[in-house]
Amino acid sequence: MINDIGNSIASALSDSLIATANLLPNLLAAVIIFIVGVIIASILRRILIRILEAVNFEGALSTTGIPQALKKTETSLTISGLLGELLRWFVILIFLIPAVDQLGLGAVNDVLKSLLLYIPNVVVAVIIVAIGAIFAKIARDFVTATATGLGAQMAQIVGEVARWSIVIFTLLA
Template sequence: MLAFITTATTVENWGSAVFNPLQDLSQRTVNALPSIIGAIIILAIGWLVSATVGKIVTKIIELVKIDKAFEKIGIKKAAEESGMEFSMSKLFGWLIKWFLLLVFFLAATNILGLNQVANFINDILRYIPNVIVAVLILMVGTLFADFLYRLVRSGTKATGIPSASFLASVAKWTVLIFSTMVALAQLKIALVETLFTGIVAMFAIAGGIAFGLGGKDLAKELLEKVKQDISKNGKETKKSELE
């Protein structure tokens, strides 16, 4: 009888050890179910809204004909030769779409209490506006560069100034380079400082190599010139004393 009671107690303990965690898990699942359903609904709405807005933005930018401006400066052709399809309107629409989708995804993670994921998405969302502004700067700069190219070319041709295409190209690329530098600055890429440091280092290395290769002869010539000047001055002084 005692053995039966002991066995029954052991089985009961095993049952509690197995079923208690399952019961706790099921209870947590039931409690979290409203949050999970709410997060799924938010993500579904976010996908529909972001995809729709992204397409609308793409169509609006296509009406501005920004892709033709980028095609004129050769970016689209270079991308196609590399096996890639480039479209500034689609790129901007894609950025807007994912920005909005991340906003909805952030709301879903907050509902689920995923704080670490929410913080990571927050960091991305803080940077995406910089990317959007940089793309806008490039688009406006490209449109203005194309307009300036046509304006300078027609103006110089009308006044009979030679090299109209060259002057127009200089004006266009000046605007494009400036726009690119401003866009990179918006992305917090220190291109100017990097280029300046690289140029200084290049000249320093080139100067060191040049001095190492030809500095010996240059120093010899300088010393010879100084020697001749001293000798000449000495002769003139001696001549004046004799007189």
């Protein structure tokens, strides 16, 4: 009976060591894939920030009020920095999928793939809302100026109604 217990313990330890030995190459490969992804993501982030700063992306968006809204959040990020961070995390997510796949975690891999496929929809929605906000501001200024020129008493209110109408329709799109 004592031999059976000893054999069971030895067998369990042997199986554990074999499983660990089989896992180590996959774990090492997953870590390498992830580290390469983080390095590439950081490089792409720096490149994007430099490109956006070179073309004065912040200045182009200053009329939309987005940089001012970002400053109110009390963060040190600029719009270029924010877009750079979003790109960095997107690339990290791309590299995380094969790293998780290397570990054989199919369910986690499926969730990451679903998330990765959903991100472009969010980006398009943000772009639509940003363009809508720009057009809404232009429409407000145009309607306010026109109503003021016509001598309307409530030109500001009419302009704001035009702006919010466009914003609401944009959000519904």
